[in-house]
Amino acid sequence: MTPEIVDDHGSRRYRKVVSISQRNNLTLSGHAGQHALAVAEAHGVRTMWTLSGAHVFPLYDAVVKAGEATTTRIVDVRHEQTAVFGAEATAKLTREPGLAVLTAGPGVTNGISGIAQAYFSGVPLLAIGGRAPAWRWGTGALQELDHPPLLAPVTKLSTTAAKAADVGPVLDRALSLARSAHRGPVFVDVPMDELYSFADLPLDVTPPAARPEPDPDAVAAIATALGSAQRPVLVLGSDVWMDGAEVAARRFADETGIPVVANGMGRGVLPRGHELLVNRARSTAFKHADLVLVVGTPLDFRLGFGTFGGGDDAPSARVVHVMDSPDGIAGHVDLAASAAGDLTSVLDAVLAATRPAPTLGEWAGRLREAAAAAVESDAPLLAADGDPIHPARVYGELSRVLDDDAVVIGDGGDFVSWAGKLIEPGRPGCWLDPGPYGCLGAGAGAAAAARLARPSSQVVLLYGDGAAGMSLMDVDTLVRHQLPAVMIVGNNGAWGLEKHPMRFLYGYDVAADLRAETGYDAVVDALGGAGETITKPGDLGPALRRAFDAGVPYLLNVQCDPEVAYPRSTTGI
Structure with missing residues (x-):
């Protein structure tokens, strides 16, 4: 039997008659904050x-x-952006909703970039905002701002729970929506006077909306397209992980023999070393493919906006798009076929109906050779002994000490781009990057979330020196909450992603230089962690071992060559 809890709250008195762990068909009596917690935990x-x-x-x-x-x-963190980025990373890693609680006015506005990142990444996240008291509204109360219109463009729902009794039902609806395909963030603010107020709450939880089984005609069309393809490529995106379809996706690849390119949190679905994983032959695959099956990611700039082909053997490629909801299917591309729904169901249905072309093994072998050649070509960079340090050498050393279940977080531009090329996760759900929104500053929150979600795994945060300046103060959060992580700053004294293109375009660069002398490790040391500056390539390996053994937030401030620019294509491919 659940004990009653009686407590005084100012002149009011309330009784909590059920435990938070109990769920549906019960009534919770208490203030609106208790209602909010009960509903959030139920989701x-x-x-x-x-x-x-x-x-x-x-x-x-x-x-x-x-x-x-x-x-x-x-x-509790040092900047609201970190709270939202922590909640977003929590949702990515656990596939359960993240929760950020933001005080009114600047607390909410400071969190908008993180909410926007969750929106573009399809991440279930609830942001609860404080709000100036309803009884004082319109009189100039502290931090009085109508938040929902600001959040509406980057949320699935942005609203106010106007009364204490509304908080539970509104949050339940919001969280159900956040968890339904296509997933995304929701925002609810509550007037301060109502959040402190008391009401009875029937505790019922609305599950996410069920998705229909895949359309048999759509499945048949995809199977027909795949069956006639001589050079297909399978692209696996973040929603494969978020939808819990990583097992089905690997089964689909293994049984069809279709070569795979993975992006975002789709990375690791096929672990590093898998014979069908051809990320290192990405350009060759997309140029010469006659069909590209894209699963769980939009046809955006990262995939050349859905335009593939261009080789003599494939002037253009047919495109098949599979997403978790109909509104995610690309409308700007003439698709050969498409399907929407539970990604496991779609993949299994297509697999059951597909008969791959007999020449597929030759195509897969061709891409394996191209991928192996790319790895061989990069080998000298991974072992480069130059001074200053080539950023690729950092990843050459890091790859030697990473466990299969290590969580690797990218927060930066140029330096993190090298990681995207050279570091391959060993398991799904272990790679976090800025995603399609490209928002920097997420690193510290993501590192804290990773340590909480994966307490026994290595957690590695890769910082550009520009991005480090956006969240490094939240190392204090890592220290206070005893959340150790290894941080590596690729310190080239510049906004490298901007500096080199600006030079190319104009012959000069401005507003692109930072101080290479900045002691980022000293900042971490001052906040209660530890670290060191690395100037020689040979010191990287021993320093990484010290960092992983430290048991505290530990930062390696690596002096990287400012003249090395990550080689980029202007096509998006």
Whole structure:
């Protein structure tokens, strides 16, 4: 029998008659913060990311009052962007909704970039905002701002829970929507006076909307297109992981023998070394393919906007698009076929109906050879002994010490681009990068989230020196919450992703230089972590071992060659 908890709250008195761990068909009596926590936990939330603000105190009080009955941990940060990025990374790693609690006004506006990143990445995230008191609205109360219109363009729902009794039902609806295909962030703010107020809440939880089984005609069309393809390529994107379809995707690749290019969190579905993984032959694959099957990622700039082919043997390639919801299917490309729905169901249905072309083994072998040639070509860079250090040498050393389940986080432009090329995850769900929105500053929050979600795994945060300046203060968060991570700053004293193109376009560069002398490791040391500056390539290996053994946030400030630019294509491919 659940004990009753009676507590005084100012002149009011409330009684919590059910534990937070109990779910449907019960009634919770308490303040609106308790309602919010109960609903969030029922939808799978386990971490509350926040920066303290009086507008949202009842949400913290709910966790404290719940005591051992709650499964939620409060992680307080130094900047609201880190709270949202932490919540977003939590959702990516656990495939459960992330929760960011933001105080009113600047607390909410500071979180918008992280919410936008979650929107473009299809990540289920709930941002709860404080709001100026309803009874004072329109009189100039502190941080009085109508937030929902600001958040509407980058959320699936942006609204106000106007009354205490509305908080539970509105959050339930919001979280159900966030978890439904296509996943994404939702925003709900609550007037301060109502969040502190008390009401009875019927505790019912709405599951995500069910997705229909794949259309048999769409499945047949995809199978027909694949069956006639001589040089198909399978692209696996982040939604393969987010949709829990990584097993089906690997089965599909293994049984059809179709070569695979993976991006985003689709990386690792085929682990490094898999004979069908041809990321290193990406350009060759896309240029010479006669059909490209894209699963779980939009046909955006990362995939040349869906334009493939161009080789003599394939002036253009047919494109098949498979997404978790109909609104994700590309409308700007003339598709050979498409399907929407649960990605495991779609892949299994197409697999059952597909008969690959008999020449597919030759095509896969051709791409394996191209991938092997690319690896061989890069081998000298991975062992480069130059001074300053070539960024590829960093990854040559790092790849030797990474475990298969290591979580690797990219927060940067030029330096992280080298990682995307040279580091291949050993398992799915282990790679985080800025995604299609390309927002920097997510690193510290993602590192904290990774340590919480994967307590026994290596956590490696790859920072460009520009990106490091956006969130390095939140090493304090890692220290306070005892969340060790290894951080590597590729310090070339520049915004490299801008410096080199600007030189190419104009013959000069401005607003692109930083201080290579900045002691990023000293910043971490001052915040309670540790680190060191690396100037010689031969020192990288021993320094990495010290970092992984340190048991505290540890930063390697690697002096990289500012004249080395990551080689880029202007086509998006």
